[in-house]
Every structure is written in C-alpha cells, then in structure tokens.
Amino acid sequence: MSTTEILFWFLSALALVSxxxxxxxxxxVHSILWLIIVFFAISGHYILLNAQFLAIVNxxxxxxxxMVLFLFVVMLMNLNSDSEPQKNNRFKIAGAISGGCLMLIxxxxxxxxxxxxxxxxxVKEGNIxxxxxxxxxxxxxxxxxxxxxxxxxxxxxxxxxxxxKRN
Amino acid sequence: xxxxxxxxxxxxxxxxxxxxxxxxxxxxxxxVILLATTLFALLGLVLVWMERKVAAQMQIxxxxxxxxxxxxxxxxxxxxxxxxxxxxxxxxxxxxxFNLAPFVVMVVAMLLLAPIAFAKGFxxxxxxxxxxxxxxxxxxxxxxxxxxxxxxxxxxxxLGAMRSGAQIVSYELSAGLSILTIVVLTGxxxxxxxxxxxxxxxxxxxxxxxxxxxxxxxxxxxxxxTNRAPxxxxxxxxxxxxxxxxxxxxxxxxxxxxxxxxxxFIVCAIAATLFLGGWxxxxxxxxxxxxxxxxxxxxxxxxxxxxxALIFLIMWFRWTFPxxxxxxxxxxxxxxxxxxxxxxxxxVTVIAILGWHF
Amino acid sequence: xSIDFLMLLKQEMMLIVIIFxxxxxxxxxxxxxxxxxxxxxxxxxxxxxxxxFGNEEGVLFAEMFRTNKLMVLEKNIxxxxxxxxxxQSFVWLKTHKHVPEFYILLLSTMLGMFxxxxxxxxxxxxxxxxxxxxxxxxxxxxxxxxxxxxxxxMKLIFSSAFSSSLLLFGISLIYGTTGTLIFSQIPLHLxxxxxxxFAFILLLAGLAFKISVAPFHLWTADVYEGAxxxxxxxxxxxxxxxxxxxxxxxxYTVFKPLAGAWYNMLFILSLLxxxxxxxxxxxxxxxxxxxxxxxxxxxxxxxxGISGSSTFGSASxxxxxxxxxxxxxxxxxxxxxxxxxxxxxSISNYRGFYKTNPVLSWILTLALFSLAGVPPxxxxxxxxxxxxxxxxxxxxWFITIAxxxxxxxxxxxxxxxxxxxxxxxxxxxxxxxxxxxxxxxLYTCIAGVLAVGFIxxxxxxxxxxxxxx
Numbered sequence: 001m002s003t004t005e006i007l008f009w010f011l012s013a014l015a016l017v018s019x020x021x022x023x024x025x026x027x028x029v030h031s032i033l034w035l036i037i038v039f040f041a042i043s044g045h046y047i048l049l050n051a052q053f054l055a056i057v058n059x060x061x062x063x064x065x066x067m068v069l070f071l072f073v074v075m076l077m078n079l080n081s082d083s084e085p086q087k088n089n090r091f092k093i094a095g096a097i098s099g100g101c102l103m104l105i106x107x108x109x110x111x112x113x114x115x116x117x118x119x120x121x122x123v124k125e126g127n128i129x130x131x132x133x134x135x136x137x138x139x140x141x142x143x144x145x146x147x148x149x150x151x152x153x154x155x156x157x158x159x160x161x162x163x164x165k166r167n
Numbered sequence: 168x169x170x171x172x173x174x175x176x177x178x179x180x181x182x183x184x185x186x187x188x189x190x191x192x193x194x195x196x197x198x199v200i201l202l203a204t205t206l207f208a209l210l211g212l213v214l215v216w217m218e219r220k221v222a223a224q225m226q227i228x229x230x231x232x233x234x235x236x237x238x239x240x241x242x243x244x245x246x247x248x249x250x251x252x253x254x255x256x257x258x259x260x261x262x263x264x265f266n267l268a269p270f271v272v273m274v275v276a277m278l279l280l281a282p283i284a285f286a287k288g289f290x291x292x293x294x295x296x297x298x299x300x301x302x303x304x305x306x307x308x309x310x311x312x313x314x315x316x317x318x319x320x321x322x323x324x325x326l327g328a329m330r331s332g333a334q335i336v337s338y339e340l341s342a343g344l345s346i347l348t349i350v351v352l353t354g355x356x357x358x359x360x361x362x363x364x365x366x367x368x369x370x371x372x373x374x375x376x377x378x379x380x381x382x383x384x385x386x387x388x389x390x391x392x393t394n395r396a397p398x399x400x401x402x403x404x405x406x407x408x409x410x411x412x413x414x415x416x417x418x419x420x421x422x423x424x425x426x427x428x429x430x431x432f433i434v435c436a437i438a439a440t441l442f443l444g445g446w447x448x449x450x451x452x453x454x455x456x457x458x459x460x461x462x463x464x465x466x467x468x469x470x471x472x473x474x475x476a477l478i479f480l481i482m483w484f485r486w487t488f489p490x491x492x493x494x495x496x497x498x499x500x501x502x503x504x505x506x507x508x509x510x511x512x513x514x515v516t517v518i519a520i521l522g523w524h525f
Numbered sequence: 526x527s528i529d530f531l532m533l534l535k536q537e538m539m540l541i542v543i544i545f546x547x548x549x550x551x552x553x554x555x556x557x558x559x560x561x562x563x564x565x566x567x568x569x570x571x572x573x574x575x576x577x578f579g580n581e582e583g584v585l586f587a588e589m590f591r592t593n594k595l596m597v598l599e600k601n602i603x604x605x606x607x608x609x610x611x612x613q614s615f616v617w618l619k620t621h622k623h624v625p626e627f628y629i630l631l632l633s634t635m636l637g638m639f640x641x642x643x644x645x646x647x648x649x650x651x652x653x654x655x656x657x658x659x660x661x662x663x664x665x666x667x668x669x670x671x672x673x674x675x676x677x678x679m680k681l682i683f684s685s686a687f688s689s690s691l692l693l694f695g696i697s698l699i700y701g702t703t704g705t706l707i708f709s710q711i712p713l714h715l716x717x718x719x720x721x722x723f724a725f726i727l728l729l730a731g732l733a734f735k736i737s738v739a740p741f742h743l744w745t746a747d748v749y750e751g752a753x754x755x756x757x758x759x760x761x762x763x764x765x766x767x768x769x770x771x772x773x774x775x776x777y778t779v780f781k782p783l784a785g786a787w788y789n790m791l792f793i794l795s796l797l798x799x800x801x802x803x804x805x806x807x808x809x810x811x812x813x814x815x816x817x818x819x820x821x822x823x824x825x826x827x828x829x830g831i832s833g834s835s836t837f838g839s840a841s842x843x844x845x846x847x848x849x850x851x852x853x854x855x856x857x858x859x860x861x862x863x864x865x866x867x868x869x870x871s872i873s874n875y876r877g878f879y880k881t882n883p884v885l886s887w888i889l890t891l892a893l894f895s896l897a898g899v900p901p902x903x904x905x906x907x908x909x910x911x912x913x914x915x916x917x918x919x920x921x922w923f924i925t926i927a928x929x930x931x932x933x934x935x936x937x938x939x940x941x942x943x944x945x946x947x948x949x950x951x952x953x954x955x956x957x958x959x960x961x962x963x964x965x966x967l968y969t970c971i972a973g974v975l976a977v978g979f980i981x982x983x984x985x986x987x988x989x990x991x992x993x994x
Contacts, residue, residue: 029264030264052294060299072332106723109720110720142589151636155629155630159663162663
C-alpha cells in the first residue's frame with residue numbers, strides 16, 4: 001500500500017468512526033467535538049484529491065466558525081446527557097427498521113451500479129481544486145450561482161435580525 | 168556570509184545520499200520536531216522574561232532581578248516550579264476534555280509554525296495557500312479554549328471561554344481582510360511569494376496609506392485574537408479570576424501560558440512577514456548600494472528583529488490601555504474595524520489593478 | 526447583447542430592484558406602515574405589468590439560466606399571487622414593526638423561485654430552491670409575539686433542511702453517475718442504472734417535501750396553522766406553485782429517460798396524497814389547518830395531471846395553478862381579514878357568518894366552490910383538465926378513484942358553506958370592515974375564479990406554450 005492509500009483508509013475510518021460517535025455520544029458537547037474531527041477527516045480527503053483550497057475553506061467555515069457557534073449555543077444552554085429527552089422505544093425500532101431498509105437499498109443499488117463501480121477517483125491529480133483554477137471557474141462559469149448565494153445570505157441576515165430583534 | 172539556507176540544503180543532500188525518500192522524510196520531520204520544540208521552550212522563556220521586564224520599565228520598576236544577571240533565569244525557575252506542582256483536575260470536570268484542551272491549544276500553535284519563514288530558505292512548509300492556512304488554523308484555537316472553559320465546570324471558566332470565543336471569531340474577520348489586502352497586492356497566497364514581492368521595499372512602505380491602515384487593523388485584531396490586554400476579557404483577572412484557565416494548575420497551566428506567548432510570537436511573525444518583508448532586509452527601490460549594505464545583515468536577524476519589535480509593541484499596549492468592556496469590544500469590531508477593512512480592501516484592489524503601488 | 530440580457534432577466538431584475546428600493550427605504554427616514562405598503566404595492570403592480578411585456582426566449586451564463594415564454598408566464602402567475610397576497614395582508618401588516626423586512630424576505634424567496642424555474646443546471650436549481658425556502662422560515666416567524674409562529678418557523682426550517690439534504694444527496698449521486706449537472710446533458714447519460722433511479726427517488730422525495738405530497742406532508746398542517754395568514758397563503762399558493770412548475774419541467778425534460786419509473790411513483794403518490802388530504806381535511810376545525818389539508822389534496826390532483834406526461838398534462842398544471850392562485854387566495858383573503866380583525870380562525874366560529882358579513886360570505890363560498898370544483902367556477906375546469914390529462918395514459922380506474930375523491934371533497938367544502946349560510950349562532954363573527962386594498966384583492970380573485978374558466982383564450986395560450994414529453 002502506498003502512503004496515499006494508507007492515508008485514504010485512515011481518513012475514511014476516522015471520518016466514519018467520528019460520525020458514529022457524533023450520533024451515539026450522550027453529551028452534546030462531545031458530539032460537536034466529534035463532528036469537528038469529521039470535518040478534519042473530510043478536509044484530509046480534499047487534500048488527497050489535490051483540492052487544497054476546499055480543504056482549508058472547509059476548516060475555516062465549518063471547524064472554525066460554524067462549529068464554534070454550535071459549541072457556543074450548546075454550552076450556553078448547558079445541555080448535557082440529563083437534559084436529553086427520553087426517546088420512545090417504538091420510535092427507536094421504527095427508526096432502525098427504516099434506516100436499515102434504506103441502507104439495504106443503498107448497498108444493493110451500489111452493487112448493481114454497473115460502470116460506476118469501475119470508476120476511480122483521481123488522487124493527487126488534476127488541478128481544478130487549486131485556488132487559481134477554482135477562482136476562474138467560480139467567477140466565470142458559476143458567476144450566477146455565486147451571486148445568488150449572496151442574495152441568500154442577505155435574506156438570511158434580514159430574517160435573523162428581525163427574529164432576533166424582539167423589542 | 169553566514170546563511171541558514173546553506174545548512175538546510177547541506178542536510179538535505181547529506182540525507183538524500185544515504186537514505187530512501189521516506190527515510191529522508193522521517194529524518195527531516197524529526198529534525199523539524201526537535202527544532203520546533205526547542206524554539207517553543209526558548210521563546211517561552213525569553214518572552215515571559217521580556218514581558219516582565221517591559222512591564223517593569225513601563226511602571227518604573229526593576230522587574231525580576233534576583234535569579235541570574237538581570238533576572239534572566241527567573242522564568243526557568245518559574246517553569247521548574249510549575250513542573251513540580253501537582254496538576255489538579257476538579258471533581259465535576261469533564262476529565263477527558265479538561266486534560267485534552269491544553270494540548271489542543273498547543274498543537275494549534277505548533278501547526279501555525281509550519282509556513283513561517285524564519286530566514287532565507289529556512290521554512291518548514293511553503294504551502295501554496297499559506298495565508299489561508301494561517302487563517303484556518305488560527306481559528307481553531309477557539310475550540311481548545313472553549314473546551315477548557317466548558318470542561319472545567321466553573322462559571323468563571325465558561326464565561327471566560329465564551330468571551331474569548333466571541334472575540335476570536337469576530338476579530339478573525341478583520342484580521343483576515345487585512346491579510347487579504349497583501350494577498351491582493353501580491354497576487355499569491357504563498358508566503359514565499361509574498362516575501363519575494365517585497366524585494367524592492369516592504370509593503371508597509373510600498374502600498375500607500377491603505378496598507379498602513381490594514382497593518383494597524385491587523386495589529387489590533389492580532390492583539391484581540393491572542394486575548395491580550397486591552398482585549399483580555401477572556402482572563403480579566405479582576406472579573407473572572409483567571410478566565411478559561413482558572414481551574415488549571417501545574418504543567419497544564421504552563422501549556423496554556425506558553426501557548427499564549429507562542430501565539431503572540433506567531434501573529435507578530437505573520438505581521439512581520441506580510442507587511443515588513445519577513446526576512447527580507449530593508450530595501451529601497453533600486454538604490455543598489457544601500458540594498459547591498461543591508462544584505463550584509465543576516466536574514467534571520469532581520470526576521471527576529473522585526474518580530475520582536477512588534478512583540479514589544481503589543482506588550483506596550485498591555486501597559487498603556489485600559490481593558491475594554493465586552494460591548495465596546497464587539498462594537499469596535501463590527502461597527503468600525505470590519506467596515507473600514509472592507510472598504511480598505513476595495514481601495515487596495517483599485518490600487519493593485521491600476522498599479523498605483525510602488 | 527446587453528439589451529437581450531436585460532430582457533431575458535427582466536423579472537429577476539425587477540425583483541432585485543424592488544428589494545434594493547425597500548432596503549434603502551428602510552435605511553432612510555422613518556415612514557408610516559401605510560406609506561410603505563402603498564409604495565410596495567405600487568412596485569409590485571409595476572412588477573406584474575412589466576412581466577407581461579416582451580417575451581423573449583434564450584439561454585444565459587452557459588445554460589445556468591434559460592427562459593422561454595412558458596416560464597415567463599409562470600413567473601407572471603407567481604407575481605400576481607404575490608401582489609394579491611400583499612394587498613390582502615394590509616390589515617395584518619398595518620400594525621407590524623417590520624414591514625419592509627417582510628417584503629424583502631418574501632421577494633427574495635420569489636427571486637429564488639424565479640431562478641429555480643429558469644434553472645438549466647442542478648446547482649442553480651438547488652440554490653434557487655434554498656433561496657425560496659430559507660427566508661420563508663424567517664417570514665413564518667413574523668408574528669413575533671406568538672409561540673406558535675416560532676414553532677411553525679422551526680418546523681418549516683427543519684423539514685426543509687431535511688428535504689434539502691435528501692435532494693442534495695440525490696443531486697450528488699446524479700452528478701456522480703452522469704458526470705454533468707447541466708439539464709440538457711443529463712438525459713443523455715441517464716439509463717436504467719439502479720443508482721440513478723435511487724438518486725431520482727431521493728430527488729423526488731426532496732421535492733415532494735416542498736409540495737407536501739402524502740408521505741412527506743406531515744409538516745404542512747402545523748406550519749400553516751402557526752404561521753401568519755399572509756405567509757400561509759404565500760406558502761400554499763406561490764411557493765407550492767413554483768415548485769410544481771419546476772416539478773413538471775424537470776420530470777418532463779431532465780428525467781424523461783426514467784419516465785417508466787416515475788409514472789408508477791406518481792401514480793401511487795397522487796392517490797395517497799388525495800386520499801390522505803381528503804380524509805384529514807374532514808376532521809379539521811381550524812380554518813388554516815383545513816386549507817392545509819385541502820391544499821394537500823389539490824396537489825394530489827395536480828400529480829394526476831402531471832402523470833399524463835403530455836402537452837396537455839403540462840398545460841393543465843399551469844392552468845390549474847393559475848386558478849388555484851385565485852381561488853385559494855380568495856379563501857385566504859377572507860380568513861386573513863377575519864383573523865387579523867377578530868382573531869378567530871376556527872371553522873365553528875364561522876357559523877352564521879352570512880348574517881353579519883354577506884359579501885365576505887359570498888366570496889368565501891365562491892372560493893370554496895372553486896376549490897371543490899363545482900361547475901360554474903374555474904376550479905371545475907381546472908380539475909376536469911387535470912383528470913382528463915391523467916386519463917391520457919389509459920389508466921382509467923386510477924382516474925376513477927381520483928374522481929370519486931373529488932366527490933368526497935365536495936362534502937367538506939360544502940359543510941363549511943352550510944355552516945356559513947344555514948347554521949345558527951348566538952355570537953356570530955361581528956361585521957368586518959374591508960379596507961380598500963384587501964377589497965380590490967378579493968374582487969380580483971373572484972373575477973379570476975369566475976372568468977378564467979370561461980375565457981378559453983387563457984387555456985389556449987397556455988397550451989400553445991406548453992411542451993409535452
């Protein structure tokens with residue numbers, strides 16, 4: 001196994017284990033910290049795909065900003081394992097059954113996917129993820145989605161201000 | 168002329184002659200780890216001593232003067248004391264996070280060292296998105312602080328951590344924007360390129376007033392991001408005992424303390440690199456004679472001189488300005504610094520496009 | 526180039542201009558709410574009128590944005606709905622503190638819908654969909670003092686986040702299997718690959734959430750009940766209409782190769798939706814909840830029309846949405862007036878409504894007749910065309926069940942009409958004064974309900990623009 005492959009398997013395992021821990025941690029603060037590790041693992045995957053800019057932005061935006069806000073809220077509300085509502089067992093069973101069905105279907109579908117199975121990810125190749133090329137694509141081909149997302153943020157801000165400003 | 172570049176390339180070729188590629192990688196990593204740890208220890212000792220001396224000078228005192236000449240071994244003695252002290256963990260604390268937090272903060276500080284060029288050709292990793300890397304990694308230190316504050320199970324710690332989080336998250340914006348002014352002028356995110364672009368003069372002098380504004384904003388934001396006075400709300404000893412590290416003692420406390428000083432060093436190093444040319448000697452346009460004269464001073468001296476000058480500036484702040492209130496702090500960022508730096512960035516972009524800079 | 530560019534984007538540009546005008550008005554000197562609303566309604570009227578001028582077809586930004594005459598018409602229908610809602614919410618907004626913000630939020634969702642309708646790329650489509658839901662959640666919270674309103678906003682944002690994640694998963698699988706996001710390219714790469722069908726199901730589920738098709742409808746009633754009436758009517762008419770338009774065009778063009786798969790899905794979903802909508806509508810007492818379930822049932826009928834997969838199907842959907850705008854907004858207009866003046870929202874309070882408010886009673890009755898599909902009103906023609914389009918596939922017992930459900934729906938619509946006209950009530954809702962703007966809006970709706978069915982030109986025009994599979 002080459003170094004890249006070892007890294008790939010390590011990062012994938014890390015991401016999956018941490019994602020599972022996000023779900024099964026009793027303490028919300030621990031869940032968030034595990035989620036941060038998930039983001040790190042995904043950033044690692046981006047770097048393997050030679051998309052350094054995406055990797056770093058993923059860290060800045062998710063691990064650095066959004067997760068910090070999550071931590072803020074959870075810590076201020078002082079949520080802990082005691083305040084977690086008790087879930088009904090029937091819901092748990094129903095959730096397990098429906099989730100299991102979805103997983104079965106997904107596995108089956110991926111097994112039958114045909115030519116997609118043989119497709120290989122280009123690791124450490126291609127330079128579309130480099131910041132220069134990304135900038136070109138973003139401001140040429142994808143300029144309209146880029147601008148629309150600014151309207152989205154504006155509207156979200158207006159909404160947040162209105163809701164937050166009670167008096 | 169003494170050159171670090173010669174030493175590094177010498178080691179590189181020496182290792183390449185004897186080991187395989189991965190062996191070279193392992194050896195070089197070991198060397199880097201060794202050097203970084205040594206640097207950390209040295210910096211900690213020097214900076215703490217320097218802080219106490221500067222403080223003493225500002226207040227017309229002598230400062231530490233018993234241990235060693237001019238008290239230079241005072242910090243070593245303090246460190247020894249901290250190492251020998253028992254590291255307590257409070258009863259209600261979240262044990263794992265409580266013990267992990269100092270290391271997270273420390274690791275983040277160490278990671279930040281990677282792209283910094285200490286001298287010509289003396290840099291761990293000249294990543295091609297260096298500036299973004301710095302912003303990304305430095306934003307992660309909040310997580311460590313929040314972990315420490317929350318895990319201590321102490322209201323002072325939590326409040327301190329919250330304040331520090333709010334502060335770092337908000338001041339990151341204007342710090343990032345002022346870094347971007349240099350990126351716009353240089354056209355590259357790589358720290359090596361940024362330094363080389365200052366061959367005929369530092370950006371602080373070449374970029375007219377907008378870059379000076381960006382520099383000032385960066386210094387303010389850097390002071391705030393490292394939780395230094397006058398922005399030391401996170402610790403605010405008169406309000407919160409010691410803020411997020413109230414419950415820490417012994418070596419864990421020492422790690423926080425060390426990380427704080429390392430962070431000061433790193434932000435000052437970044438400011439020196441971006442605005443003052445890093446290791447680049449003072450060059451003025453094409454005054455050949457003057458430039459050659461300046462080149463005789465080794466690049467590492469230039470780098471450390473600039474960095475320490477900035478560190479001195481930040482220490483100076485601490486003893487001159489009163490602490491801000493939380494609302495004043497957030498007002499300063501969101502109502503003044505952020506709009507100014509946004510507008511400033513626009514101005515710099517115009518300058519860069521029209522080629523008005525020198 | 527530049528003129529074409531502006532002409533193609535005229536409706537989007539208009540909305541952006543209005544949003545900016547509102548922002549600057551808010552930043553400027555303080556105005557009374559009346560003056561804000563006068564300005565906004567004038568702007569919205571101009572928006573509707575300008576929308577009808579210059580129908581250009583074309584593609585912009587490397588197929589990110591495309592438009593044709595049908596899309597322009599669809600956007601005009603939405604614009605009209607927005608204007609009517611704005612005029613109807615006059616009484617409610619008069620005392621509200623954040624009038625310009627309310628319009629900024631609704632108009633940005635409109636902008637999102639327009640870009641979604643015109644999307645030629647899955648990325649644009651997704652962004653438009655997000656833009657058309659996130660601000661709406663904030664708008665649902667606009668009764669700031671009411672807890673129910675916040676609850677509605679939370680439910681809306683959670684369910685839409687969940688549906689967006691399904692949609693996004695579907696989109697990423699489609700991108701993974703076809704290697705393209707462009708609408709015109711995707712059909713070339715679609716086949717019977719099970720992964721693609723799975724991706725399509727996820728995408729369908731995401732969209733089904735937004736138009737509250739049966740197994741994904743659970744959020745609808747609570748959100749409709751908690752949100753302010755203006756937002757509820759916007760949700761049920763404008764945002765649902767927009768997603769339906771997109772649904773038709775995406776199914777008919779992008780997922781044409783999967784038609785065999787989606788016909789069966791639509792067949793089951795539509796029956797389920799109609800039956801569940803009808804059964805739950807029968808036992809509601811809150812008027813908004815009632816209209817929520819009735820709108821679920823209406824969507825079921827629209828799915829019947831879509832399943833026809835012909836030009837006729839596409840045209841009948843647009844036609845029905847036009848009628849639905851008028852009839853549903855007439856009903857919501859009356860409820861909005863009554864609820865913002867007297868605070869009553871339950872159906873049992875409407876007993877004896879005719880004694881005190883004859884005009885409003887007639888308007889409500891006509892609206893309910895149209896929703897039920899009683900012959901002289903436009904709703905009858907709308908539903909008839911939908912069923913007829915669905916019958917084009919030859920699946921007659923499917924259409925029979927749908928038609929039988931129409932009869933069930935008569936029961937609960939007429940029950941309200943009976944309550945209004947025949948039931949006795951000691952404390953009927955007091956007489957409600959109708960200010961000028963809501964009155965104009967209500968008359969427009971009623972004119973629409975009565976006229977759209979009979980003016981055959983409208984349907985012919987829609988039919989001439991529509992394209993089948």
